[in-house]
Amino acid sequence: MSTSSSAQQARQALARELRELREEAGLTAVALAAAAGWDRTKISQIEHARRSPSVQDIRTWCQICDAEQKAADLVAALHAVEGMWIEWRRMERAGLRRPQEAVRPLFERTRMFRAYSSWVVPGLIQTEATTRVLLQAVARRRGIVDDVDAAVAVRMERQRILRLGGRTFAFLIEESVLRTGVGGAAVVAAQLAHLREISTLPSISLGVIPSGPDRDGSRPVEDFWIFDSEQVSVELVSGYLTITQPHEIAMYAQVFATMAETAVYGPRARQLIEAATETLP
Numbered sequence: 001m002s003t004s005s006s007a008q009q010a011r012q013a014l015a016r017e018l019r020e021l022r023e024e025a026g027l028t029a030v031a032l033a034a035a036a037g038w039d040r041t042k043i044s045q046i047e048h049a050r051r052s053p054s055v056q057d058i059r060t061w062c063q064i065c066d067a068e069q070k071a072a073d074l075v076a077a078l079h080a081v082e083g084m085w086i087e088w089r090r091m092e093r094a095g096l097r098r099p100q101e102a103v104r105p106l107f108e109r110t111r112m113f114r115a116y117s118s119w120v121v122p123g124l125i126q127t128e129a130t131t132r133v134l135l136q137a138v139a140r141r142r143g144i145v146d147d148v149d150a151a152v153a154v155r156m157e158r159q160r161i162l163r164l165g166g167r168t169f170a171f172l173i174e175e176s177v178l179r180t181g182v183g184g185a186a187v188v189a190a191q192l193a194h195l196r197e198i199s200t201l202p203s204i205s206l207g208v209i210p211s212g213p214d215r216d217g218s219r220p221v222e223d224f225w226i227f228d229s230e231q232v233s234v235e236l237v238s239g240y241l242t243i244t245q246p247h248e249i250a251m252y253a254q255v256f257a258t259m260a261e262t263a264v265y266g267p268r269a270r271q272l273i274e275a276a277t278e279t280l281p
Helices: 005-024 029-036 040-047 055-064 068-084 097-102 104-109 128-142 148-163 175-179 185-198 246-262 266-278
Strands: 085-087 112-117 168-174 204-209 224-227 231-235 239-243
Touching: 005 040, 005 055, 005 068, 029 040, 029 055, 055 068, 097 104, 097 148, 104 148, 112 246, 128 148, 128 185, 168 175, 168 246, 175 204, 175 266, 185 204, 185 266, 204 246, 204 266, 224 246, 231 246, 239 246
Parallel strands: 112 168, 168 204
Antiparallel strands: 085 239, 112 224, 224 231, 231 239
16 A cells, blocks of 8 residues: 555645636636746646645635635645655654654544554553663664653553553554564563563453465555544654545555454464563573
């Protein structure tokens, strides 16, 4: 699946609305460009979603098309599009604590959590030591403000929702995640012990997808979270993608369901966790 298609579809929807305003006003692209004092190619680029309009572009467009009452809604749509894809450097320019706090309302209102990870234990079920090691690595790699202690505290406080009741949590991790040496043997051993413990909680389903050559259609994909049926969050190397298109949320839900069928749970999952523990030096 394309991790950027939601953002692109939203751009295209905004572009269509602007084109329809121009057509309803009886203006050609050339006429609109001339009235606005723009290069004639700018209209085509905006209407084909090859270029994002600015807030002022939208206001000027609406004014010329005698549709100023629609400007506020279109500006809001533009801000929504811009918020779908956020580069890490933009999100974390003031440090790591603020991004951790920003997702708190989403976590608090969600009742069904589904998370898949192919490279690291999901944040809600990390130990404090694992979280600290990971966030320290992020701060070093991206050269950002070192507020790791504050960011760790926020993420650990968030884990209280695991025991609040009224929520269900389904975590799927690749078996290779159990053997990812994040933080050294002692940190990994404590993390594996934590996974064994949380796998017994009634509100939590922990599935481990065994490694093997016969994965067929359930090959590993990018890490993602599904929050109810409201949105999907995807963490990529360059940034953070928020998906809200219903059909794309359904695609991720289907991938999750397919992966879940290949996972093992309960005692069998704990056997894989124990096997990973035994390989530690």
